[in-house]
Amino acid sequence: xxxxxxxxxxxxxxxxxxxxxxxxxxxxxxxxxxxxxxxxxxxxxxxxxxxxxxxxxxxxxxxxxxxxxxxxxxxxxxxxxxxxxxxxxxxxxxxxxxxxxxxxxxxxxxxxxxxxxxxxxxxxxxxxxxxxxxxxxxxxxxxxxxxxxxxxxxxxxxxxxxxxxxxxxxxxxxxxxxxxxxxxxxxxxxxxxxxxxxxxxxxxxxxxxxxxxxxxxxxxxxxxxxxxxxxxxxxxxxxxxxxxxxxxxxxxxxxxxxxxxxxxxxxxxxxxxxxxxxxxxxxxxxxxxxxxxxxxxxxxxxxxxxxxxxxxxxxxxxxxxxxxxxxxxxxxxxxxxxxxxxxxxxxxxxxxxxxxxxxxxxxxxxxxxxxxxxxxxxxxxxxxxxxxxxxxxxxxxxxxxxxxxxxxxxxxxxxxxxxxxxxxxxxxxx
Numbered sequence: 001x002x003x004x005x006x007x008x009x010x011x012x013x014x015x016x017x018x019x020x021x022x023x024x025x026x027x028x029x030x031x032x033x034x035x036x037x038x039x040x041x042x043x044x045x046x047x048x049x050x051x052x053x054x055x056x057x058x059x060x061x062x063x064x065x066x067x068x069x070x071x072x073x074x075x076x077x078x079x080x081x082x083x084x085x086x087x088x089x090x091x092x093x094x095x096x097x098x099x100x101x102x103x104x105x106x107x108x109x110x111x112x113x114x115x116x117x118x119x120x121x122x123x124x125x126x127x128x129x130x131x132x133x134x135x136x137x138x139x140x141x142x143x144x145x146x147x148x149x150x151x152x153x154x155x156x157x158x159x160x161x162x163x164x165x166x167x168x169x170x171x172x173x174x175x176x177x178x179x180x181x182x183x184x185x186x187x188x189x190x191x192x193x194x195x196x197x198x199x200x201x202x203x204x205x206x207x208x209x210x211x212x213x214x215x216x217x218x219x220x221x222x223x224x225x226x227x228x229x230x231x232x233x234x235x236x237x238x239x240x241x242x243x244x245x246x247x248x249x250x251x252x253x254x255x256x257x258x259x260x261x262x263x264x265x266x267x268x269x270x271x272x273x274x275x276x277x278x279x280x281x282x283x284x285x286x287x288x289x290x291x292x293x294x295x296x297x298x299x300x301x302x303x304x305x306x307x308x309x310x311x312x313x314x315x316x317x318x319x320x321x322x323x324x325x326x327x328x329x330x331x332x333x334x335x336x337x338x339x340x341x342x343x344x345x346x347x348x349x350x351x352x353x354x355x356x357x358x359x360x361x362x363x364x365x366x367x368x369x370x371x372x373x374x375x376x377x378x379x380x381x382x383x384x385x386x387x388x389x390x391x392x393x394x395x396x397x398x399x400x401x402x403x404x405x406x407x408x409x410x411x412x413x414x415x416x417x418x419x420x421x422x423x424x425x426x427x428x429x430x
Contacts, residue, residue: 035110039051039054049086053083095108095114136192170182176260335385338370347418372389373395374393400413401414
């Protein structure tokens with residue numbers, strides 16, 4: 001690099017490039033930067049072919065050395081003259097190294113670093129929010145080897161602040177479409193932000209290998225990341241408030257947001273055509289208020305007369321129906337089914353055969369009814385339930401458990417229903 005030409009063409013008189021702190025790291029890395037200059041100097045087509053050749057040579061990790069014949073055979077789809085030109089440039093610029101003893105080509109150290117950076121860039125370029133992922137990967141790599149770059153931290157902090165400002169602007173704008181677009185972008189980068197948060201925690205916890213300035217930048221990144229993680233709830237709350245304030249167009253089901261989205265889908269020519277048709281006939285005040293006049297006239301001519309003719313007197317008093325008629329029909333049917341099950345018992349039957357029914361609720365109802373068999377109050381009551389309570393059966397329950405495992409019942413208390421003899425029935429079951 002010619003420093004005289006650099007000073008003469010770009011700097012003011014008296015300024016030395018070596019004295020600029022921002023330029024000094026670039027001057028130190030000019031050997032590595034020369035690899036990128038050699039790769040990306042020239043037209044797009046030339047750059048793509050150079051990258052193609054260099055990436056193919058570097059992709060063979062198990063055999064990194066290439067003979068001229070192997071290169072010619074591998075790149076048979078390229079013009080031989082163009083291939084020789086690319087190989088010559090890569091060799092003269094230090095991206096490829098020629099070993100005279102073995103007569104093989106191999107990639108130089110600068111070429112390896114350039115390929116590695118390029119591979120990472122291509123991998124994250126296809127992902128949503130890839131810029132955050134790319135910078136986070138550089139920080140993770142630096143943290144793993146104990147070399148945290150303040151420049152990478154500044155890049156991440158700058159990008160996070162840009163996104164935060166974009167999200168805040170979308171919320172302040174009050175536009176549903178802008179908020180939904182910002183929410184979609186947040187969802188695309190939120191995974192990288194969460195991973196970046198974990199990396200920043202490791203960096204801030206390490207107070208030995210990083211300096212104070214780098215530690216401060218990492219703390220600022222953590223604060224911005226925390227605010228971004230809360231933006232999802234801010235978007236939802238703002239959209240909810242706007243949904244409650246949305247204007248609906250009659251009973252059509254459409255809202256102002258739907259009309260806005262539909263208009264945004266139209267091209268400029270389509271919008272001009274709509275406006276041309278809309279303002280061809282001048283608007284009149286009577287036409288604008290016609291729907292209001294129609295509503296008022298409808299009430300005065302129809303609804304008022306209908307309200308006056310409506311019967312609003314309270315109905316007369318009625319006697320309450322008998323208590324036995326209040327029992328639900330489904331309970332009567334369930335009680336009849338239980339009664340039939342009891343009639344099938346000759347002498348004694350276990351509860352595990354009598355109680356299970358089509359559903360757990362019906363089984364509970366049967367168990368509650370069986371527990372009332374022989375109740376003394378049944379002698380003074382009337383109705384189907386009292387009649388059931390006077391059935392000639394006796395319930396006996398022990399402390400044991402019986403496995404049922406069907407019809408919603410896992411297990412139940414062990415017990416039996418015994419039919420009373422005639423003399424026991426006459427004496428009240430004693």
